[in-house]
Amino acid sequence: MSRTVKRAFKFRFYPSDVQAAQLARTFGCVRLVYNKALQARTEAWTLRQERINYNATSALLTGWKKTDELAFLSEVSSVPLQQALRHLQAAFTNFWAKRAKYPTFKSKKRSRRSAEYTASAFRWRDGTLTLAKMTQPLHIVWSRPLPEGCTPSTVTVSCDAAGRWFVSLLCEDVITPTGASGAVGIDVGIDSLLALSTGEKITNPRHERADRQRLACAQRDLARKQKGSANRAKARLAVARIHARIADRRRDHLHKLTTRLVRETQTIVIEDLAVRNMVKNHRLARAISDAAWRQLRTMLEYKAAWHGRDLVVVDRWFPSTRLCSACGALAQPMPLDVREWTCRCGSVHDRDVNAARNILAAGLAATACGDDVRPQRESSRTGQSSAKQEDPRATKGVPVL
Structure with missing residues (x-):
């Protein structure tokens, strides 16, 4: 319709x-x-x-x-x-x-x-x-x-x-509606912009890093100009044009990516991330801002509404990275440089793809028990969403590796 x-x-x-x-x-x-x-x-x-x-x-x-x-x-x-x-x-x-x-x-x-x-x-x-x-x-x-x-x-x-x-x-x-079926879980990252539960990983184009040298040269040129002069106004425009080029390329890539996901899949499951808090990490703030995770989610939200797709958002405290998607065991916290890990059941997991599969399972569990697709705004430590209550792998008593 x-x-x-x-x-x-x-x-x-x-x-x-x-x-x-x-x-x-x-x-x-x-x-x-x-x-x-x-x-x-x-x-x-x-x-x-x-x-x-x-x-x-x-x-x-x-x-x-x-x-x-x-x-x-x-x-x-x-x-x-x-x-x-x-x-x-x-x-x-x-x-x-x-x-x-x-x-x-x-x-x-x-x-x-x-x-x-x-x-x-x-x-x-x-x-x-x-x-x-x-x-x-x-x-x-x-x-x-x-x-x-x-x-x-x-x-x-x-x-x-x-x-x-x-x-x-x-x-x-x-x-005009287009036929779509199936469900996909999405885990966002920095090295790979998206990791899908199907195993596909989409490379992060890093638009800001590609133009970082040009931007630095333009900003140094702007810093040398006298305030209030015509040359400073020209240098400011040069910096603004580089920023506009970065933003335009990033927006174009995200539009193409989200349109493809919405047209091909009926149910899309993503994770609720507190990007505003994550950019307080000064080592990762620049890379997180360049990835534009919040803009990606915004595009998915309104395009899913347009095409009649189901967008499920999983609680941010759901331990998607540390859960084994094969046996359900919960591993110890691991640093960001660990990209692959082996479960005691013998399964070797890619960190991002495993997280995407767990996000998909949690989102389908939340949908099955009739919970709201938007997670609770308060911390799940005080009130857990059904995504955590439904999935037995994330409940209390799971063996820790």
Whole structure:
């Protein structure tokens, strides 16, 4: 059965000088409105214990436009400014639900420069896109076709640190189901990006390491430039382009890999990893960040939802590496440099493939007993998931080698 999903299609475009100046002003106004609204909401709660919602900040925005200091806010489209207030409201909603930290101010140098336009603020006609307050359509490079007959509901314009302009069109797309069967367990790593329970190991391309020398030279060149000079701005762009090249290659590889896994397999079992805690190990932080395990999981989650696949997440405390997938014996903790080990039953295990097979068994056990596919957020030392309760190999009393 076909599924209709909301999907963003991102394209690069090349604005004229007038359009670039207009969009730069819009980005600045969006950032200013977001920061002022955040300040107003923070002061209201700190001083009066009062919660200000989106409607109140929208009324404040109307008042700001009438002042002499902020009259320039009327020079840009009002829709991106209203969308900034809605994004702030969503940030506070996530904070109150304890899904995120308290919202922070947007920085001119570090924050993403973007503006979101709804259907009332752009014109889509015959494959051309014209934004509000502009007379000419954007010069978009159509690298792939949009779904036939679709009309964008939201348009997001952004500019990255390398000076590249992008437009993202949110459209409804129909996902045609493809036949898939079987289940696969996945163990992520550094030497091998993925080890599958089938025995296949996918090499980690290490995109950051491939460009590390170029990046180091560019960063040294940037460090020599005088702050505030035009040459420093050029050197900063050179560093940003190398970072963009690394990120683009990594994202492209992960997209191809996750698409292949989702199309070929019905049930995918992965391990819940605390990547934020793991990168605190300064010896492995660079390699873990280059592997992008969190980005891999995010892609698997939304692509599995699109194609109707089952994504099972096993508790992070499940001892997948030390369990023998043949007899179920639990070995002693082993250092990372041990890539193969022999069980007392005589089975010789590849560390990563054995972990992937145990992850698959634990995920199928969790599914069989009807537990939620998302593991418990608290430590399994206080409340174990069914993945650990169902599998007899991980229970108390298993002989330790």
